[in-house]
Amino acid sequence: MAYSDKVVDHYENPRNVGTLDKNSGDVGTGLVGAPACGDVMKLQIKVGAGGLIEDAKFKTFGCGSAIASSSLATEWIKGKTLDEAASIRNTEIAQHLSLPPVKIHCSVLAEDAIKAAVADYRAKQPKTSQAAE
C-alpha cells in the first residue's frame, strides 16, 4: 500500500504523542476501537479556564493511517472550543491525509476519539459549571 506524504510525515513525526492525567478534572479522555479489530485510539484533551482546549495528546495502536489520523486530530483541536473540536468530521481528516477508501474508517476512529474525549470532559464537570458554560 502506498501512503500519502502527509500520512508518512505524521507516522514518522507524530505530533502530541503522550498522556495527560486522566484523573485530573480538566482532562477528558477518549478511548475507542478494540484490540481484536486491530485498532485502538486514546485521545486526551486538557481544557483551560477559558473553555479552550489547551493541550491534546494521543496514543494509537493501529495502522499508519490510524496513527496519522489521531496525530492530525490532536493538532487540529488545540486552541479550539469543545464544540468546535467535536464538530470535526472524519471526512476532513481523510481528505487532508488523502486516505484511500479502505482507510476511511481510520479517520472515523479519530473523529470518534475526539467526541469521546469531549464527552468524558463534559461528564466530569459539576452540573453547575456545565450550565454556566
Next chain:
Amino acid sequence: MPEGSAIERNDTGYPIYLDYQATTPTDPRVVEAMLPYFTERFGNPHSRNHRYGWEAEDAVETARAQVASIIGADPKEVIFTSGATESNNLALKGVAHFHRDKKRHIVTVVTEHKCVLDSCRYLEEEGFRVTYLPVQQNGLLDLDQLRAAIEDDTVIVSVMAVNNEIGVIQPLAEIGKICRERGTYFHTDAAQAVGKIPLDVNAMNIDLLSISGHKIYGPKGIGALYVRRKPRVRLQPLITGGGQERGLRSGTLPTPLCVGLGEACAIAEREMAGEAARLEALRARFYEQITARLPEVYLNGDTTHRIPGNLNLSFAYVEGEGLMMGIKGLSVSSGSACTSASLEPSYVLRALGVEEEMAHTSLRIGLGRYTTEAEVDAAVEQIAANVSKLRAMSPLWEMVQEGVDLRSIQWAAH
C-alpha cells in the same frame, strides 16, 4: 554459503528480502540450466520425429527424474503442472471426481493454503462432504481427531506438509499410516516442504504430493504433482486435449520451466542438509537477538516441528501493518490486517487459538538461501527500533505497564 549465491541486494537500494515463504529468487544455476531451452533447444518435447523434439524430451525426462528423486518417487509418477495451485486442484478435484459414485467425503485442515480450501469448497458445492479439522495450539494436527474424522466413504485426506505462514511440519508418516490403514488416499501440499525437509513418498505412504517451482529457487509458473502408481491412484484430469502427462494434464510442456524445476530439485537435494543447518543457525541468531532486545515477543507455531527458514512472531501491543510501515528496509509479511478494512487477520493464526489482538501484531520472517548474518542483524535492529517506538505510542502497551488487564475493558468492537 552455497555456490552461486552471488545475488547482491543490499547495495541496490532494495529492501532486505525476508519473505522466502512467499517466493524465492531463481537460483542463477537454475537460470543457467534453463537458458538453452529458450533458444537453440527450443523443440517441442512431444515431437517424436526429429532431433529438436528428442533433445527437448530428454531434457524434460531428466527434469522429471530430478523431481522424482527429491521425494523418493519413480519418474513415471511425476506430472508437470503450472504450480502448486494447479497440483492441489488436480489432486483434490481429480480424485474426488473419479470416485464420485462411491466416495463422497474429504478430510482436510483449517490451516491449509487457500487453494486447497477453495477446491474443497468447490467440491462441497458439488455435493461432497468436507471435514475441516482444527489444529492444536502449536499448529499441528491431532492424530486422534484425524482417525475419528475418516469415514467409510472418505476418498482423500489432504494435509499440508509445511504451513506457509508458521512453517510447522505436520506428522506426515503418521498421517500416511492412518490413511493407508483406512483405505483412503493421502495428499500433501508440499510446496513449502520440498527441499526444506526430507520427504519420501513410500516411507510416508503419500499418494499424491504437490510441488511448486518458485518456492524452491526454481522458476514461477511450474510445479508438479506426484501421483502414486502402486497402488494406482485414479483421477480425472482438469485439462484435457493432446493427452500429455499420461492424459492427466494436456498441453505442451514448457521445456525451460521443466528443466528449471528439475535443476532446482537437484540443487535442493544436494544442499538441503547444509542449507538447513545454516538457516537454523541464522534463525536462532534472529530469535535470540530479538527476544534479548524486546520483551513480549511470542513465537507462533511449534518451536521444534518447523522448517529452519521460518519465524512467525507476535510483537504484543504493536499492530503489524503499522509496524510494516516503519521497517521500510525489510521485505517481510504481516499476518495482520485491520478487520475494519474488511481484511481478516490471518486465519492460520486464529486457528492456532492466537487471540485476535495478538494475531494483529504478527510478522512472518522468511530466511533463505541468500540470507546473510549481516541481513539478520540489520533486520533485528530495524524491527527492535520500530517496535520500541510504536510501543511508546501504543495505548495498550501503556495500559499493560500500568497493570490494567486489557480483558477487563469493555471494548467497542466495530
